[in-house]
Amino acid sequence: MATLTPMMQQYVDTKEKYKDALLFFRLGDFYEMFFEDAKTASRELEIALTSRDCGLDEKAPMCGVPHHVAETYITRLVDRGYKVAVCEQVEDPALAKGLVKREVVRIVTPGTIMDGSLLDEKSNNFLASIFLDEYGAGLSYVDNSTGEMYTTEFIGEEENSSRFILDELGKIMPSEVVCNEGLIRNKKLVTVIMDKINPYINALDDLSNDVENYNELISGFFNDKNIEIERLKEKIYSTISLGKLLNYLKDTQFNAVDHIKELQYYEPEHYMLMDINTRSNLEIHETMRSKEKRGALIGILDKTQTAMGGRLLRKWLEQPLLDKKQIENRLDMVEFIKNNPFHLEEIRDILKNIYDIERLISKISNGNCSGRDMVALRQSIENIPGLKGVLLETNLSQFVKLQEDMDDLIDIHTILNDSLGDNPPLSVKEGGIIKEGYNEYLDDLRASKLKGKEWLARLEAEERNRSGIKTLKVGFNRVMGYYIDIRKSSIDSVPENYIRKQTLANSERYYTTELKEIEDKILGADDKAIQLEYELFQEIREIIKKEIERLQRTSKLLAVLDVVLSLAIVANANNFTRPSLNRKGIIDIEEGRHPVVEATIKHQLFVPNDAYMDTRDDMVHIITGPNMAGKSTFMRQIAIIVLLAQIGSFVPSKRADIGIVDRIFTRIGASDNLSQGESTFMVEMNEVSNILRFATPRSLIILDEVGRGTSTYDGLSIAWAVVEYISDKIKAKTLFATHYHELTQLQTKLKGVKNFTITAEEQGDDIIFLRKIVKGSTNQSFGIQVAKLAGIRKEVIQRANEVLATIENSHDINMDEPVQKKNQKQMNLMDYRKDFYIDRVRNIDINGLTPMDALNTLNNLVDDARKLKE
Numbered sequence: 001m002a003t004l005t006p007m008m009q010q011y012v013d014t015k016e017k018y019k020d021a022l023l024f025f026r027l028g029d030f031y032e033m034f035f036e037d038a039k040t041a042s043r044e045l046e047i048a049l050t051s052r053d054c055g056l057d058e059k060a061p062m063c064g065v066p067h068h069v070a071e072t073y074i075t076r077l078v079d080r081g082y083k084v085a086v087c088e089q090v091e092d093p094a095l096a097k098g099l100v101k102r103e104v105v106r107i108v109t110p111g112t113i114m115d116g117s118l119l120d121e122k123s124n125n126f127l128a129s130i131f132l133d134e135y136g137a138g139l140s141y142v143d144n145s146t147g148e149m150y151t152t153e154f155i156g157e158e159e160n161s162s163r164f165i166l167d168e169l170g171k172i173m174p175s176e177v178v179c180n181e182g183l184i185r186n187k188k189l190v191t192v193i194m195d196k197i198n199p200y201i202n203a204l205d206d207l208s209n210d211v212e213n214y215n216e217l218i219s220g221f222f223n224d225k226n227i228e229i230e231r232l233k234e235k236i237y238s239t240i241s242l243g244k245l246l247n248y249l250k251d252t253q254f255n256a257v258d259h260i261k262e263l264q265y266y267e268p269e270h271y272m273l274m275d276i277n278t279r280s281n282l283e284i285h286e287t288m289r290s291k292e293k294r295g296a297l298i299g300i301l302d303k304t305q306t307a308m309g310g311r312l313l314r315k316w317l318e319q320p321l322l323d324k325k326q327i328e329n330r331l332d333m334v335e336f337i338k339n340n341p342f343h344l345e346e347i348r349d350i351l352k353n354i355y356d357i358e359r360l361i362s363k364i365s366n367g368n369c370s371g372r373d374m375v376a377l378r379q380s381i382e383n384i385p386g387l388k389g390v391l392l393e394t395n396l397s398q399f400v401k402l403q404e405d406m407d408d409l410i411d412i413h414t415i416l417n418d419s420l421g422d423n424p425p426l427s428v429k430e431g432g433i434i435k436e437g438y439n440e441y442l443d444d445l446r447a448s449k450l451k452g453k454e455w456l457a458r459l460e461a462e463e464r465n466r467s468g469i470k471t472l473k474v475g476f477n478r479v480m481g482y483y484i485d486i487r488k489s490s491i492d493s494v495p496e497n498y499i500r501k502q503t504l505a506n507s508e509r510y511y512t513t514e515l516k517e518i519e520d521k522i523l524g525a526d527d528k529a530i531q532l533e534y535e536l537f538q539e540i541r542e543i544i545k546k547e548i549e550r551l552q553r554t555s556k557l558l559a560v561l562d563v564v565l566s567l568a569i570v571a572n573a574n575n576f577t578r579p580s581l582n583r584k585g586i587i588d589i590e591e592g593r594h595p596v597v598e599a600t601i602k603h604q605l606f607v608p609n610d611a612y613m614d615t616r617d618d619m620v621h622i623i624t625g626p627n628m629a630g631k632s633t634f635m636r637q638i639a640i641i642v643l644l645a646q647i648g649s650f651v652p653s654k655r656a657d658i659g660i661v662d663r664i665f666t667r668i669g670a671s672d673n674l675s676q677g678e679s680t681f682m683v684e685m686n687e688v689s690n691i692l693r694f695a696t697p698r699s700l701i702i703l704d705e706v707g708r709g710t711s712t713y714d715g716l717s718i719a720w721a722v723v724e725y726i727s728d729k730i731k732a733k734t735l736f737a738t739h740y741h742e743l744t745q746l747q748t749k750l751k752g753v754k755n756f757t758i759t760a761e762e763q764g765d766d767i768i769f770l771r772k773i774v775k776g777s778t779n780q781s782f783g784i785q786v787a788k789l790a791g792i793r794k795e796v797i798q799r800a801n802e803v804l805a806t807i808e809n810s811h812d813i814n815m816d817e818p819v820q821k822k823n824q825k826q827m828n829l830m831d832y833r834k835d836f837y838i839d840r841v842r843n844i845d846i847n848g849l850t851p852m853d854a855l856n857t858l859n860n861l862v863d864d865a866r867k868l869k870e
Helices: 005-017 035-045 067-079 158-172 181-185 189-196 209-223 226-234 236-253 276-281 297-301 306-319 324-339 342-351 357-365 369-383 384-394 398-407 412-417 440-468 488-493 514-544 546-572 595-600 633-648 680-694 714-728 741-748 784-788 794-810 822-824 829-844 851-869
Strands: 021-027 030-034 048-052 062-066 082-090 100-110 127-133 136-143 150-153 174-181 198-205 262-265 471-477 481-487 499-503 507-513 580-582 587-592 607-613 620-624 654-661 663-667 700-704 733-737 751-761 766-774
Touching: 021 035, 021 100, 030 067, 030 488, 035 062, 035 067, 048 100, 048 499, 062 067, 062 297, 067 082, 067 158, 067 733, 127 369, 127 488, 136 158, 150 236, 150 663, 158 398, 174 181, 174 236, 174 851, 181 189, 198 733, 209 226, 209 236, 226 236, 226 262, 226 507, 236 822, 276 829, 297 306, 297 398, 297 546, 297 733, 297 829, 306 357, 306 546, 306 633, 324 342, 324 369, 324 546, 324 580, 324 633, 342 784, 357 369, 357 514, 357 546, 369 384, 369 412, 369 514, 384 398, 384 546, 384 766, 412 514, 412 794, 440 471, 440 514, 440 851, 481 488, 481 514, 499 733, 507 514, 514 546, 546 595, 587 633, 595 633, 607 633, 607 766, 620 714, 620 741, 633 654, 633 663, 633 733, 663 680, 680 766, 700 714, 714 733, 714 741, 733 851, 741 751
Parallel strands: 021 082, 127 174, 150 262, 174 198, 580 654, 620 733, 620 751, 663 700, 700 733
Antiparallel strands: 021 030, 030 062, 048 062, 082 100, 127 136, 136 150, 471 481, 481 507, 499 507, 587 607, 587 654, 751 766
16 A cells, blocks of 8 residues: 655645644755645746655656745745644754754744845834724733733724724734634624725634733743733733733744833823824825825925834824923924934934844844844944934933934944954855854864865876876766766876776766865865864854843834934925914914825925914804815825824924814715625714714814715704714814815804815806815805816706706805704704795696595605605
8 A cells, every 4th residue: 555755644634733724845955845835926926836655556646846045935925824833954954864854943924024125124013913892902012023902992882892902903013913702793893894904814713811811921031020920910801812822822923922021001092193084084104095005194294314213203193192292302302413414424324334134133032143134233222322323412311212222233233343344145054144253163164165275286297297187177066976087088197096986978977085185175175174164153143032122122212213203304395384383272273284185296286275273262163164285185185184193293384383182083085885785875884983982072073075975965964963963072173074064154153163164266167276264154165166177067057957956046044043052952943944844845746646646645755745844
């Protein structure tokens, strides 16, 4: 009976343990895949499918990739939704007795990719762990490529927990989520997560939710050194989600987690909160339409010189500050750099030469680093003393403190400088890494190799003289080793001590006892030198690995400096000004601009606008005006100016006094959610519901065209009621753009409501947008003129004007002041309902009714009249 060969049996046994992953099985210089894995990989990677004898009657399908480019292929498979188990040779094949021992050393998933070259260098790649039940939710997440780890939790009913999870995930945008069944059962939440974030989701079993065991696991993982550990003992949901995350890391990364040294617990409400819709609507990290950085806010702000700074800038935008002192601290640094161009250029020139230390550390910790990675770390450290000197020269307290906290890492640099050459090869097993003079024995081996070459040259000259064969040559190849090559025309002159080694068409190859001895010395020295270099490199790596925490602390400080520099560069280039901050709830902006729109319309003049809002008399702004005139841009620019101020950035305005807000909410644009069976209007109402539920008096609300997704009267009623509720109950600063001109009546009915309009000028049938916000209102939307600008056919435009005239002559909605304050809750729409009833009667086609139609119509009118009276 046919049986598998020992090697193929080893493969099958290993694959049995990792059934849900594609197995990369190391054979020499290749990772090979067999059977179904080979077919899948061949198809997905578009590489040749071959076969191999496996001991059975039929050959096994096989495909493979070279080991030195495996990460690229692994990432491609992970991007397509596969897990990859990497099985390495864990003993030297030359020393193995029989079958080489092999083990899976890591499992690669979307959230555990380590190679920074395969990731967006200025974005984190987060793996998130979620634990959700009916009482609360825990969220923990880690970037395995940088070692950053965070955790938080929410206690409350499941609906609010779901909102918490969605908004936090919208902030970090994980590529992979591990979760309990509690999340999976919440099908609506899972659908929204997949629709808006689209991570790879792994459902873990709920068999182990023992908080005490997880506390022990966490304490052991961080060796009780992390100050957050004691705090976590009171955070049950964080503890469970973090415990599951650590277990998942151990199951996939095995012991390659030494670079994860620090855990941060945070409360979301300690930062400005923005829900997932707000982040999308303000286009902070990517545009809504093309999902690109270009055209988004970060595309304007990101002038960072390092990948570490780029990632930190994203974090600042994701978590704007609430503490005035912290914000002012950042603004002081930005202002100094902005106003001192000499220091700006010095710092920029230095930072340009600093590599991604965070991700280099991770590669060093996990044993995946090359000699070039170590040299990159050395070159980065070389720049730190000079940078500290520049910071000290500034005499600004924040920068002086920064340089005091920044470790110059001189001892690490000394180790790397003494040991590593300047141009090591890509592979750590080829030699050429260690510098001459670092290890005496290595120098001796290299000298033996060099002397061997000299011996060969001498031997060749001596043998030519002794044999009289002038064409005699001493040569070498990897298969035959060293040999003496003699043309067949000179074979008769071959000395007797020559031993035949190989016959070729035109020559014979020989060796002698002396040549064999030289060969052994040269090749032995070469092999020993390469092996010794590899061992020395591993020793150096272990030395550096012990200093990970120092390197991480310094890399964080470098990132802070880089972000401050970037904000200063942007402020200079775009004429941004330093905002002042207040706790009175006032937003006072003079000549504010939208930074992205302004940069986009380079050859046109951006029209700046003023804005003043407070918590009493100028709380809610009803903004009317035509489409395309700039209402949405105006509202977004106010939100962006507030956001920028609270991350510590200068802002696009002539002057700005910003009252710190706790949340920004936006409802902008029309979109549906067909995957959940939700119409455009339903999505809109969900978002409005969220705003009304969670906004506070310290919030800033942006609402654009609320109610436009349903019938005119329904939409107007909802918009009216929403404005009333915000004004009476929430009392939040609100910008409300609308085409429901009837809402302008609210200025005389509600305290704190003011009307504004965006100006436009009619020239005949055409319209010119002036894009200036002024006090007042308009009863025109110029929709037909906009349609004309869009190229709608002339006869359609003419007919639209006729229909508009008819409608305007027959409809006049006027909201009367409620007679008694106690009736305000009922939103006194009696006059509106009367008008609606009269319109129905007026529009009945009496001549077109049959007797039965007339009776039904009369009956319906009576019912409506009764409801109207009620």
